[in-house]
Amino acid sequence: MSTPATRTRTRKSPQQRSAEIHDAALAVAREDGLSALTLRAVAARAGVASGLVAHYVESMDELLVRTFRELVSAELDEVRAEVSLADSPPARVARMIETVLDSGHNDVTLIWVDAWSLGRGSAALAEAIEEQMDAWQSFIAGVIDEGRDARLFTTEDPLAVGWQILAMIDGIAAHALTRRTDGAAFAERLAQACETLVGARAGTIVAELSPRG
Amino acid sequence: MSTPATRTRTRKSPQQRSAEIHDAALAVAREDGLSALTLRAVAARAGVASGLVAHYVESMDELLVRTFRELVSAELDEVRAEVSLADSPPARVARMIETVLDSGHNDVTLIWVDAWSLGRGSAALAEAIEEQMDAWQSFIAGVIDEGRDARLFTTEDPLAVGWQILAMIDGIAAHALTRRTDGAAFAERLAQACETLVGARAGTIVAELSPRG
DNA sequence: CTTTCTATTGATCTAGCGATCAATAGAGGA
């Protein structure tokens, strides 16, 4: 039997236990999405009684929001790190596209898709969604600004273009997830579309994509 | 009180009652999304007991799938009709973009967003989603084919470009819904991106957009 | 008017959700 009739208790420090429950929530969300983030699912994953999860968490809504923030902002940090390795604005856009459309990011896409749906029922989640969308928009706009400074991009509205590129990325990721297709198949065309939107010379971003095997 | 203690029964023909329940399901989904499509919500909307809804429906999952198909395919039919009024492939793409990003289509966007999330828990819904995505992809690819025949579009892979444009549209619609912004603000830039993807001369699709007031 | 048929009701069952809490047992200090 997977769940013993009477559990052998392990007593840990509140900090450690809290961290374990937090990690269990991340694992559940990564695997099955935000809609699977229930009190009992997190408890089972952490190997504790459901009451303990409730004890360490203000409410499930709070845990939901915190988990969403954590996963999504971690991805943005990862993309930031990847992008910072590239040495020109067109290369940075190319790296961003490749990183985000990588199938290894399907878990985050699932988080976003669930969030859009659940956000209508939780004001706190809706707020977190807007905040994370804003962060992404600013990040992309920043890359575009650099391209403008380098006279490689000519768009006059980096914020609006940033939003549009973000929306396109999310749409493509959602479709790739739903149809179980590798998002990388969209990378080259998305790069072309980005060239148009940021006002880059044709081919300058596509040329920076990694060659496909 | 809104719900009387004992309801005055109205006996109708099974066909009529079935149609009423079907319509109530459409209304509920349009207003609050697929996730609000519960036995009791549909019953309340139709003004009948919950048991009657269950009686006229194989299962809620079946009703969910049927309602999704109906709403989504009705929108595609509407877009088809709009688009067929335009007299050139670039104008048809422009009409498609404008129709789909109109804020009046927020209800259908909500349906899609809920569907992406719920689709993971219902094999039948997942199948319907793929089927409707395919229909959209074929429709867009058809418009692109016409552009190729007229030597106005040069892309060599209309199906792939169709999929990509569809994904972009869905992403933009989802973002506009989430951030409570008019999707029309994205129309011009999306048209530019489409020009690039289908291989049309710059400005040919944008020029066909309705002037904005 | 009466009878028959069946559309319709609403209580009820099971299941899963978040939340609560009295009881319990493990770990560290005296």
Added chain:
DNA sequence: TCCTCTATTGATCGCTAGATCAATAGAAAG
């Protein structure tokens, strides 16, 4: 070694979900 503190358990409550069904009441036929 024993004691104390509190981390932890699991039963429980109230709620909502889909599904089921015996009882009921309208509408139509005779």
